[in-house]
Amino acid sequence: MKNEQVTELLYQALETEQGGIEVYTTALKCAVNADLKKEWEEYLDQTRNHERIVLELMDKLGIDPGKDTPGRLVVRHIGESLVEAMEMAMEGAPPEAAQLVACECVVEAETKDHLNWELIHEIAEKAKGEQRDELKAAYEQVEEEEDEHLYHSMGWCRELWIESLGMPAVLPPPEEEKEVKTAIGAARAKMARKELL
Ligand SMILES: [Fe+2]
Numbered sequence: 001m002k003n004e005q006v007t008e009l010l011y012q013a014l015e016t017e018q019g020g021i022e023v024y025t026t027a028l029k030c031a032v033n034a035d036l037k038k039e040w041e042e043y044l045d046q047t048r049n050h051e052r053i054v055l056e057l058m059d060k061l062g063i064d065p066g067k068d069t070p071g072r073l074v075v076r077h078i079g080e081s082l083v084e085a086m087e088m089a090m091e092g093a094p095p096e097a098a099q100l101v102a103c104e105c106v107v108e109a110e111t112k113d114h115l116n117w118e119l120i121h122e123i124a125e126k127a128k129g130e131q132r133d134e135l136k137a138a139y140e141q142v143e144e145e146e147d148e149h150l151y152h153s154m155g156w157c158r159e160l161w162i163e164s165l166g167m168p169a170v171l172p173p174p175e176e177e178k179e180v181k182t183a184i185g186a187a188r189a190k191m192a193r194k195e196l197l
């Protein structure tokens with residue numbers, strides 16, 4: 001395994017969680033649907049906890065969390081752009097449209113977040129000794145929450161878009177009702193949505 005790239009992944013993971021806090025804070029200002037708001041409040045709390053977990057992990061592995069790498073700066077730029085996109089929507093668009101923008105921004109942020117933790121799980125399997133134990137302890141606390149963040153947010157995004165198009169929507173989305181935690185579960189929930197209408 002390339003240790004330098006493992007460190008890079010952890011920098012990007014930390015930056016994703018830190019950007020995620022800003023993304024959810026802004027997304028909450030865009031939320032109109034009460035159930036969605038409740039969901040995002042929970043995800044914001046969990047994201048704050050994820051930041052803490054990555055910081056702890058870096059501390060244990062002897063990595064300085066204050067260092068900026070070129071890759072980390074790109075992640076920061078994308079996070080800030082997502083926040084800016086939501087602010088733009090709040091200024092110029094009706095509340096329901098800004099909510100849709102926020103849903104899309106959350107899905108984009110969570111796609112990266114989910115990938116990071118999937119990769120942290122992968123490297124934990126290959127790592128040895130203390131590094132393995134620390135990586136494993138971290139992803140075990142986070143991975144299931146990241147599954148929910150991504151798959152449930154994708155469901156919200158799709159159903160709120162469908163509702164905005166004047167078609168019957170399943171709200172809260174089937175991914176949430178079925179507590180989907182895998183890609184295959186998300187695909188099944190999406191396929192079954194028409195039976196729930
Ligand atoms: Fe996270």
Ligand SMILES: [Fe+2]
Nearest residue numbers: 110113146149
């Ligand atoms: Fe997340």
